[in-house]
Amino acid sequence: MPVTVWTDPELCQTIMRERPHRYRRYASIESVLAEIGCNGLFSAEGAAWEPQRRLIMQALSIPHVKAFYPSLKAITERLYLRWQRAAAQGTIVEMTEDLKRYTVDVTSSLAFGEDPRTLEKNRGVIQEHLALIFPMLMNRINAPFPYWRYVRLPRDRRLDSALLEVHRYVRDMMRRARERMRDDPSDSPRHLLEAMLALRDAPGSGVTDDQVAANVLTLLLAGEDTTANSVAWTLLYIAADPDLQQRLFETARGVLGSARVCPEYSSLKELDLFEAVCTETGRLRPVAAVNSFEPLEDVCLSDIMLPAGTKMFFLNRPATLDERNFSHPEQFDPDRWLHEPGHRRETHEPRAYLQFGAGPRVCPGRHLASVEMRLVLSMLIANFSVRMAVDPDTIKEVTAFTMVPSAMPVHLSTRQQSGNRALSGVA
Numbered sequence: 001m002p003v004t005v006w007t008d009p010e011l012c013q014t015i016m017r018e019r020p021h022r023y024r025r026y027a028s029i030e031s032v033l034a035e036i037g038c039n040g041l042f043s044a045e046g047a048a049w050e051p052q053r054r055l056i057m058q059a060l061s062i063p064h065v066k067a068f069y070p071s072l073k074a075i076t077e078r079l080y081l082r083w084q085r086a087a088a089q090g091t092i093v094e095m096t097e098d099l100k101r102y103t104v105d106v107t108s109s110l111a112f113g114e115d116p117r118t119l120e121k122n123r124g125v126i127q128e129h130l131a132l133i134f135p136m137l138m139n140r141i142n143a144p145f146p147y148w149r150y151v152r153l154p155r156d157r158r159l160d161s162a163l164l165e166v167h168r169y170v171r172d173m174m175r176r177a178r179e180r181m182r183d184d185p186s187d188s189p190r191h192l193l194e195a196m197l198a199l200r201d202a203p204g205s206g207v208t209d210d211q212v213a214a215n216v217l218t219l220l221l222a223g224e225d226t227t228a229n230s231v232a233w234t235l236l237y238i239a240a241d242p243d244l245q246q247r248l249f250e251t252a253r254g255v256l257g258s259a260r261v262c263p264e265y266s267s268l269k270e271l272d273l274f275e276a277v278c279t280e281t282g283r284l285r286p287v288a289a290v291n292s293f294e295p296l297e298d299v300c301l302s303d304i305m306l307p308a309g310t311k312m313f314f315l316n317r318p319a320t321l322d323e324r325n326f327s328h329p330e331q332f333d334p335d336r337w338l339h340e341p342g343h344r345r346e347t348h349e350p351r352a353y354l355q356f357g358a359g360p361r362v363c364p365g366r367h368l369a370s371v372e373m374r375l376v377l378s379m380l381i382a383n384f385s386v387r388m389a390v391d392p393d394t395i396k397e398v399t400a401f402t403m404v405p406s407a408m409p410v411h412l413s414t415r416q417q418s419g420n421r422a423l424s425g426v427a
Contacts (some may be wrong), residue, residue, distance in 0.1 A: 040218030109224030
């Protein structure tokens with residue numbers, strides 16, 4: 001079967017608009033995820049996709065996220081306390097790991113009604129097992145031959161052990177949710193997991209426990225990985241630019257006042273600069289670096305005939321580094337995403353930016369991700385100054401399932417210790 005590589009964002013937009021009826025994800029994604037019990041919303045195709053989409057869109061809707069804000073704020077306070085201890089002790093903080101703890105606590109609390117409080121633990125957390133899954137998914141999806149069905153290498157046995165623990169964690173969470181539903185019946189589900197279990201138990205639903213578990217695992221993986229790594233990548237640029245760090249500090253303090261964390265959901269809209277930093281970082285360091293599809297029928301795309309099943313890989317970064325889409329594309333310029341007086345926008349094509357996808361299958365968690373990014377970064381910069389603990393050139397791009405930093409170690413100093421002016425450089 002032919003393999004093709006594309007960089008035109010308009011073609012990618014076209015394909016995304018015509019999913020799921022004319023195009024699907026690369027078929028290996030569905031088969032590999034199904035093998036590990038993770039064939040949820042992300043990889044579901046055909047008739048299985050739409051009912052799952054409705055449930056998850058409702059659970060991650062703006063009203064639900066707004067109602068969840070007090071819990072989200074409390075989890076962010078825990079992250080502050082973790083970083084405050086590290087700053088007081090002079091400990092190097094591996095930001096990617098801490099941010100993954102944060103996003104797992106948020107996702108579990110919002111979608112599953114349970115707060116695992118991983119930010120308060122150092123070992124024995126679910127992330128230790130989740131961390132093994134994404135790299136192996138990428139290896140298997142792109143493998144020319146499914147060797148693991150015939151022989152288990154050491155890395156496959158490590159994956160088997162991790163999956164055993166993760167599935168035990170998920171099934172225990174489902175069991176506890178069912179017990180709560182039985183002991184405290186409610187007219188309507190209180191969170192996504194209860195909604196999925198209620199659908200599972202409805203007569204004639206056709207939904208199985210395995211499908212519920214697959215969506216729980218999908219949300220755990222997606223909620224942990226993408227937002228955490230997106231925020232982590234911003235630190236390369238924030239730490240390197242003391243003027244930007246000072247501007248972010250002044251913006252955060254103007255909104256937070258004397259609080260450690262943004263006090264109200266309604267105030268998040270005043271933190272556009274923080275989201276602009278995240279968006280600009282995603283333009284240069286896209287966590288979702290590749291989209292992969294295949295047509296369900298023979299198609300003609302850009303005057304090229306493609307038979308059904310053709311492997312289509314869309315590289316997202318070339319378009320965002322093209323001066324036809326963004327002026328001075330090599331420069332880190334968050335202001336290009338802001339509509340402020342006096343800033344000359346020049347060439348700016350937001351349709352070339354595809355970190356959340358497009359069309360009917362646009363990322364259902366994009367609003368939650370926006371809230372998390374604004375909340376965490378404003379808390380960080382309002383309370384701490386940030387310095388890289390290593391030479392930034394030593395931090396490499398690693399393709400797991402998404403594009404992640406090889407590490408993101410930083411020194412944090414409380415503003416009371418270091419003054420209001422941001423520090424820069426490497427320790």
